[in-house]
Amino acid sequence: xxxxxxxxxxxxxxxxxxxxxxxxxxxxxxxxxxxxxxxxxxxxxxxxxxxxxxxxxxxxxxxxxxxxxxxxxxxxxxxxxxxxxxxxxxxxxxxxxxxxxxxxxxxxxxxxxxxxxxxxxxxxxxxxxxxxxxxxxxxxxxxxxxxxxxxxxxxxxxxxxxxxxx
Amino acid sequence: xxxxxxxxxxxxxxxxxxxxxxxxxxxxxxxxxxxxxxxxxxxxxxxxxxxxxxxxxxxxxxxxxxxxxxxxxxxxxxxxxxxxxxxxxxxxxxxxxxxxxxxxxxxxxxxxxxxxxxxxxxxxxxxxxxxxxxxxxxxxxxxxxxxxxxxxxxxxxxxxxxx
Numbered sequence: 001x002x003x004x005x006x007x008x009x010x011x012x013x014x015x016x017x018x019x020x021x022x023x024x025x026x027x028x029x030x031x032x033x034x035x036x037x038x039x040x041x042x043x044x045x046x047x048x049x050x051x052x053x054x055x056x057x058x059x060x061x062x063x064x065x066x067x068x069x070x071x072x073x074x075x076x077x078x079x080x081x082x083x084x085x086x087x088x089x090x091x092x093x094x095x096x097x098x099x100x101x102x103x104x105x106x107x108x109x110x111x112x113x114x115x116x117x118x119x120x121x122x123x124x125x126x127x128x129x130x131x132x133x134x135x136x137x138x139x140x141x142x143x144x145x146x147x148x149x150x151x152x153x154x155x156x157x158x159x160x161x162x163x164x165x166x
Numbered sequence: 167x168x169x170x171x172x173x174x175x176x177x178x179x180x181x182x183x184x185x186x187x188x189x190x191x192x193x194x195x196x197x198x199x200x201x202x203x204x205x206x207x208x209x210x211x212x213x214x215x216x217x218x219x220x221x222x223x224x225x226x227x228x229x230x231x232x233x234x235x236x237x238x239x240x241x242x243x244x245x246x247x248x249x250x251x252x253x254x255x256x257x258x259x260x261x262x263x264x265x266x267x268x269x270x271x272x273x274x275x276x277x278x279x280x281x282x283x284x285x286x287x288x289x290x291x292x293x294x295x296x297x298x299x300x301x302x303x304x305x306x307x308x309x310x311x312x313x314x315x316x317x318x319x320x321x322x323x324x325x326x327x328x329x
Contacts, residue, residue, distance in 0.1 A: 146304075
């Protein structure tokens with residue numbers, strides 16, 4: 001009956017292991033809830049928000065509270081789920097809220113042909129700061145408000161560019 | 167001895183608080199990643215759903231495909247959650263009558279990448295993609311599986327019943 005004795009020995013260890021696992025699980029839950037609903041860090045890269053955000057990649061802190069209370073305003077840098085590819089998030093600036101009239105140049109490299117739109121109800125107009133290298137509302141149209149998932153607060157990496165984004 | 171009364175009361179409160187937090191976390195994880203109930207009302211999904219109101223169970227696991235009834239955030243009003251049927255996926259060519267009952271003029275649209283085309287089962291009284299355009303995938307909240315209430319109509323929500 002030696003295996004019975006082994007089983008009893010392991011029972012104590014198993015109980016302790018379970019307790020530790022449950023502590024880790026609770027901690028992960030807390031991290032998850034904070035990350036998704038309060039504040040999170042995101043790595044953003046690409047040329048579309050130059051010179052505000054770097055080409056090679058920045059880590060920014062984004063909060064996920066404002067968009068739930070309708071507190072996204074003109075000029076905010078927001079994290080939006082791409083309307084063309086739902087698995088991607090894009091970072092752009094809000095340049096128009098519902099009801100606003102906007103004029104933009106169809107192709108900033110060529111000529112001055114200007115198009116005027118009114119942002120429909122329930123939508124926002126997002127544009128990258130780098131008009132020459134940004135796929136944004138000028139390409140895919142105004143974006144429904146609910147696709148906004150966060151508002152950028154400040155940049156935390158690289159350290160020499162630490163600070164608020166404007 | 168008065169202080170120990172408050173100690174016990176405080177401990178009880180903390181224990182209840184922790185229990186409530188655990189229940190809430192469990193519910194939150196379930197409704198956000200697995201399935202959630204939704205209340206659907208209005209004439210746009212007759213005969214699949216009752217106009218006077220249904221409670222349905224919607225799941226967030228599968229990717230919506232043609233013919234599914236989905237709950238999504240309205241592109242017109244971010245606070246509304248309409249329930250409609252997916253009639254076209256990205257790349258599909260959908261034809262629809264611009265004003266049913268008024269004339270027969272029809273239009274054909276190719277559903278853009280990353281979007282779906284939704285229509286109510288009761289075309290004559292439905293605000294859907296024919297009015298607000300294709301809906302981005304990111305706005306879809308879940309696929310309707312089952313009707314839970316009214317009880318006499320408990321059962322799966324399936325393909326449109328041809329009247």
